[in-house]
Amino acid sequence: xxxxxxxxxxxRGFIAFCVKDADEALKKSLxxxxxxxxxxxxxxxxxxxxxxxxxxxxxxxVICHRSYLKDGETAESVMKKAFSTDFFxxxxxxxxxxxxxxxxxxxxxxxxxxLYGPKNVLMVVGKNKITTDLNTAFDRxxxxxARLNCERLHKxxxxxxxxxxxxxKNDETICNATVIHHHPTRNKNFYVILVDEExxx
Ligand code: SF4
Numbered sequence: 001x002x003x004x005x006x007x008x009x010x011x012r013g014f015i016a017f018c019v020k021d022a023d024e025a026l027k028k029s030l031x032x033x034x035x036x037x038x039x040x041x042x043x044x045x046x047x048x049x050x051x052x053x054x055x056x057x058x059x060x061x062v063i064c065h066r067s068y069l070k071d072g073e074t075a076e077s078v079m080k081k082a083f084s085t086d087f088f089x090x091x092x093x094x095x096x097x098x099x100x101x102x103x104x105x106x107x108x109x110x111x112x113x114x115l116y117g118p119k120n121v122l123m124v125v126g127k128n129k130i131t132t133d134l135n136t137a138f139d140r141x142x143x144x145x146a147r148l149n150c151e152r153l154h155k156x157x158x159x160x161x162x163x164x165x166x167x168x169k170n171d172e173t174i175c176n177a178t179v180i181h182h183h184p185t186r187n188k189n190f191y192v193i194l195v196d197e198e199x200x201x
Contacts, residue, residue, distance in 0.1 A: 001097070002194050005130055008099030009192050013183045016099075016192040025124050025195045026050045032122055032191050033061070033087050039122075040064035040082035042090030042110035045152070046124050046200030052089065079109040083117030090114065091200050092125050092192075093145040094137035101181040101192070102137040104146060106174035115185050122191045126199030134180065146175055148201040 002018050009016035019025050029052050033039050039056060041047060041063070056063050064085050066075045073081075082088055090110050094102040101123065105111045114121050131137040142165040150157045150172075157173060158166035168175070184190035 001130060002127055002196055005095060005097055005099060006194055008097065009095070012099045014099070014190045014192050016194060018194045018196065021197045022050045022195065022199060025193050026052060026055060028193050029089070029122060029124065030055060030059070035059065035061055037086035038062045038064060039087040039089050040078070040085040040113070040118065041066070042088065042113065044089075044091040044124075044200060046091035046126055047089055049199055050124060052124075079107070082109065082113045085118050087120045087122055088113040088118040089122045089124070092123050092129055093141045094129050094131045095125055095192070095194070096134055096137050097130065097132050100134060100137070102134065102141065102178065104141045104175050104178040106176050108177045111177055111179040114181065115179065119187070120189045120191065121184070122193070124193045124195065124199070126195050126197055128198040128201070141178070142175070145201055149174055
Protein backbone atom coordinates (compact mmCIF):
# COMPACT_ATOMS: atom_id res chain seq x y z
CA UNK A 1 0.00 0.00 0.00
CA UNK A 2 2.72 2.50 1.00
CA UNK A 3 4.56 1.85 -2.31
CA UNK A 4 1.38 2.53 -4.30
CA UNK A 5 0.79 5.79 -2.44
CA UNK A 6 4.43 6.74 -3.03
CA UNK A 7 4.13 6.08 -6.77
CA UNK A 8 0.89 8.03 -6.97
CA UNK A 9 2.42 10.99 -5.12
CA UNK A 10 5.39 10.97 -7.51
CA UNK A 11 3.05 10.78 -10.51
CA ARG A 12 1.37 13.94 -9.23
CA GLY A 13 4.68 15.83 -9.06
CA PHE A 14 5.49 15.39 -5.38
CA ILE A 15 8.94 14.02 -4.51
CA ALA A 16 7.99 11.04 -2.38
CA PHE A 17 10.02 8.41 -0.57
CA CYS A 18 9.09 5.35 1.50
CA VAL A 19 11.10 4.60 4.62
CA LYS A 20 10.70 1.84 7.18
CA ASP A 21 10.70 3.72 10.49
CA ALA A 22 11.18 6.98 12.38
CA ASP A 23 15.01 6.68 12.36
CA GLU A 24 15.06 6.39 8.57
CA ALA A 25 12.61 9.29 8.30
CA LEU A 26 14.98 11.44 10.35
CA LYS A 27 17.99 10.39 8.25
CA LYS A 28 16.16 11.14 5.00
CA SER A 29 14.96 14.53 6.31
CA LEU A 30 18.53 15.48 7.23
CA UNK A 31 19.67 14.54 3.70
CA UNK A 32 16.92 16.60 2.07
CA UNK A 33 17.45 19.75 4.18
CA UNK A 34 21.00 20.95 3.55
CA UNK A 35 23.20 22.25 6.36
CA UNK A 36 22.97 25.90 5.25
CA UNK A 37 19.21 25.90 4.63
CA UNK A 38 16.80 27.43 7.15
CA UNK A 39 13.84 25.24 8.07
CA UNK A 40 10.62 26.44 9.66
CA UNK A 41 8.06 24.17 11.27
CA UNK A 42 4.31 23.80 11.54
CA UNK A 43 2.93 22.16 14.68
CA UNK A 44 3.32 18.40 14.24
CA UNK A 45 3.44 15.50 16.67
CA UNK A 46 4.95 13.37 13.87
CA UNK A 47 7.87 15.73 13.25
CA UNK A 48 8.30 16.16 17.00
CA UNK A 49 8.51 12.38 17.41
CA UNK A 50 11.43 12.00 14.97
CA UNK A 51 13.28 14.88 16.75
CA UNK A 52 14.14 16.66 13.51
CA UNK A 53 14.32 20.16 15.01
CA UNK A 54 16.76 19.01 17.70
CA UNK A 55 18.99 17.20 15.17
CA UNK A 56 19.09 20.25 12.89
CA UNK A 57 20.16 22.43 15.83
CA UNK A 58 22.77 19.83 16.81
CA UNK A 59 24.37 19.87 13.38
CA UNK A 60 24.45 23.68 13.36
CA UNK A 61 21.56 24.49 11.02
CA VAL A 62 19.38 27.53 11.74
CA ILE A 63 15.73 26.76 12.40
CA CYS A 64 12.60 28.84 12.87
CA HIS A 65 10.47 27.11 15.49
CA ARG A 66 7.88 28.12 18.09
CA SER A 67 9.52 25.91 20.73
CA TYR A 68 12.99 27.39 20.08
CA LEU A 69 12.33 31.14 20.01
CA LYS A 70 15.37 33.42 19.65
CA ASP A 71 15.63 36.91 21.20
CA GLY A 72 12.90 39.15 19.87
CA GLU A 73 10.91 36.31 18.29
CA THR A 74 7.33 35.47 19.19
CA ALA A 75 5.13 32.57 18.07
CA GLU A 76 3.35 35.01 15.74
CA SER A 77 6.59 36.40 14.25
CA VAL A 78 7.95 32.90 13.70
CA MET A 79 4.79 31.87 11.83
CA LYS A 80 5.17 34.90 9.53
CA LYS A 81 8.93 34.38 9.13
CA ALA A 82 8.24 30.84 7.91
CA PHE A 83 7.22 32.27 4.52
CA SER A 84 10.77 33.45 3.81
CA THR A 85 12.65 30.35 5.00
CA ASP A 86 14.09 27.67 2.68
CA PHE A 87 12.00 24.78 3.98
CA PHE A 88 8.65 24.37 5.69
CA UNK A 89 8.37 21.11 7.62
CA UNK A 90 5.13 19.57 8.87
CA UNK A 91 2.98 16.47 8.54
CA UNK A 92 -0.36 15.78 6.88
CA UNK A 93 -3.72 14.97 8.44
CA UNK A 94 -4.37 12.49 5.64
CA UNK A 95 -2.87 11.23 2.38
CA UNK A 96 -5.14 9.35 0.03
CA UNK A 97 -4.13 6.16 -1.74
CA UNK A 98 -4.33 8.16 -4.98
CA UNK A 99 -1.73 10.65 -3.71
CA UNK A 100 -3.77 13.67 -2.54
CA UNK A 101 -2.66 15.36 0.66
CA UNK A 102 -5.30 16.84 2.99
CA UNK A 103 -4.80 19.22 5.91
CA UNK A 104 -7.28 21.10 8.09
CA UNK A 105 -6.14 24.04 10.24
CA UNK A 106 -7.50 26.53 12.74
CA UNK A 107 -4.93 29.34 12.37
CA UNK A 108 -3.94 28.12 8.88
CA UNK A 109 -0.25 29.06 9.15
CA UNK A 110 0.54 25.45 8.24
CA UNK A 111 -1.65 25.19 5.16
CA UNK A 112 -0.63 28.70 4.06
CA UNK A 113 3.09 27.90 4.17
CA UNK A 114 2.60 24.64 2.27
CA LEU A 115 0.79 26.52 -0.50
CA TYR A 116 2.99 29.62 -0.89
CA GLY A 117 6.23 31.05 0.44
CA PRO A 118 9.01 28.57 1.19
CA LYS A 119 10.57 27.11 -1.98
CA ASN A 120 10.61 23.67 -0.34
CA VAL A 121 8.06 21.77 1.70
CA LEU A 122 8.85 18.58 3.59
CA MET A 123 6.06 16.43 5.01
CA VAL A 124 6.73 13.38 7.16
CA VAL A 125 3.72 11.08 7.21
CA GLY A 126 3.12 7.86 9.17
CA LYS A 127 1.18 4.98 7.60
CA ASN A 128 -1.74 5.63 9.94
CA LYS A 129 -2.54 8.78 7.88
CA ILE A 130 -3.14 6.88 4.64
CA THR A 131 -6.80 6.74 3.59
CA THR A 132 -8.56 5.09 0.68
CA ASP A 133 -10.00 8.32 -0.78
CA LEU A 134 -10.93 11.93 -0.02
CA ASN A 135 -14.12 11.02 1.88
CA THR A 136 -12.22 8.77 4.27
CA ALA A 137 -9.56 11.49 4.54
CA PHE A 138 -12.21 13.98 5.74
CA ASP A 139 -13.59 11.35 8.15
CA ARG A 140 -10.10 10.74 9.52
CA UNK A 141 -9.59 14.48 10.07
CA UNK A 142 -12.90 14.97 11.90
CA UNK A 143 -12.96 11.75 13.88
CA UNK A 144 -9.29 11.20 14.68
CA UNK A 145 -6.84 14.01 13.90
CA ALA A 146 -8.92 17.04 14.97
CA ARG A 147 -10.33 15.29 18.02
CA LEU A 148 -6.90 14.23 19.32
CA ASN A 149 -5.44 17.65 18.54
CA CYS A 150 -8.30 19.34 20.44
CA GLU A 151 -7.51 17.13 23.43
CA ARG A 152 -3.76 17.85 23.17
CA LEU A 153 -4.35 21.61 22.87
CA HIS A 154 -7.08 21.60 25.56
CA LYS A 155 -9.65 23.00 23.16
CA UNK A 156 -13.04 22.36 24.65
CA UNK A 157 -14.74 21.54 21.34
CA UNK A 158 -17.68 19.14 20.84
CA UNK A 159 -15.49 16.35 19.37
CA UNK A 160 -13.36 15.74 22.45
CA UNK A 161 -13.65 12.81 24.86
CA UNK A 162 -14.99 10.41 22.23
CA UNK A 163 -17.91 12.57 21.11
CA UNK A 164 -18.51 13.16 17.42
CA UNK A 165 -17.82 16.30 15.41
CA UNK A 166 -20.56 18.91 15.52
CA UNK A 167 -18.92 21.13 12.90
CA UNK A 168 -18.34 23.76 15.55
CA LYS A 169 -17.95 27.41 14.60
CA ASN A 170 -16.64 28.82 17.89
CA ASP A 171 -13.34 30.67 18.43
CA GLU A 172 -11.67 27.46 19.59
CA THR A 173 -12.36 25.37 16.50
CA ILE A 174 -9.29 23.95 14.80
CA CYS A 175 -11.23 23.26 11.61
CA ASN A 176 -11.39 26.64 9.88
CA ALA A 177 -9.74 25.77 6.58
CA THR A 178 -9.12 22.55 4.66
CA VAL A 179 -6.58 22.29 1.87
CA ILE A 180 -6.29 19.45 -0.64
CA HIS A 181 -2.94 19.31 -2.41
CA HIS A 182 -3.67 17.66 -5.75
CA HIS A 183 -0.18 18.61 -6.96
CA PRO A 184 2.58 20.83 -5.56
CA THR A 185 1.80 24.51 -6.13
CA ARG A 186 3.95 26.32 -8.72
CA ASN A 187 7.74 26.52 -8.34
CA LYS A 188 7.81 24.41 -5.22
CA ASN A 189 9.75 21.26 -4.35
CA PHE A 190 7.28 19.27 -2.28
CA TYR A 191 8.93 16.33 -0.51
CA VAL A 192 6.86 13.65 1.22
CA ILE A 193 8.44 10.95 3.39
CA LEU A 194 6.01 8.08 3.96
CA VAL A 195 6.92 6.07 7.03
CA ASP A 196 5.93 2.41 7.42
CA GLU A 197 5.15 3.03 11.09
CA GLU A 198 2.35 4.78 12.97
CA UNK A 199 3.45 8.32 13.82
CA UNK A 200 1.49 11.27 15.15
CA UNK A 201 -2.23 11.59 14.55
S1 SF4 B 1 -15.31 21.10 13.61
FE1 SF4 B 1 -15.14 21.35 15.83
S2 SF4 B 1 -16.14 19.53 16.67
FE2 SF4 B 1 -15.66 19.07 14.53
S3 SF4 B 1 -13.65 18.06 14.56
FE3 SF4 B 1 -13.30 20.26 14.23
S4 SF4 B 1 -12.94 21.11 16.27
FE4 SF4 B 1 -13.92 19.09 16.53
